[in-house]
Amino acid sequence: MPSYRAVLQITGLRPGHPPERVMEAAQEALGSRHLVEASQLDVVRGVPQITLRFLVEAASDDDETAAAWASALAMHEAVDEVATTGRLRVLRQRRGKWVPV
Structure with a gap:
């Protein structure tokens, strides 16, 4: 199975959300679709x-x-509910290197 990376800038927290909620939201959203x-x-x-x-x-x-x-x-949508975000990048592993797709 091909391996990918999603890289998302976090520029701030939305009121009422603790910092750990950012990663939780990301893992829940992505984990519902892929390993x-x-x-x-x-x-x-x-x-x-x-x-x-x-x-x-x-x-x-x-x-x-x-x-x-x-x-x-x-x-990105899930994280945007708890934090303000910046650039999103997706990379794929090819021959041991991470290449933007």
Whole structure:
């Protein structure tokens, strides 16, 4: 099964939501569609971002990429309910490297 990463910038919390709710919302949304293998929080150039690595059911490259993007967008929507967000990126692992799709 192909491995993907959804990387989402977090620019702030919405009132009434604790910080841990951001990752919970992301994992719940993505986990309802695919197996989430790992998650992490990083700060890149002063901007927090969450990264979730997940597997997509094998199909054609176009179908796999479409499924990965649809799931990443669903994750973005879920996180947007608890936090303000920035850029969303989706990457696919190819030959040991993470390539934007």
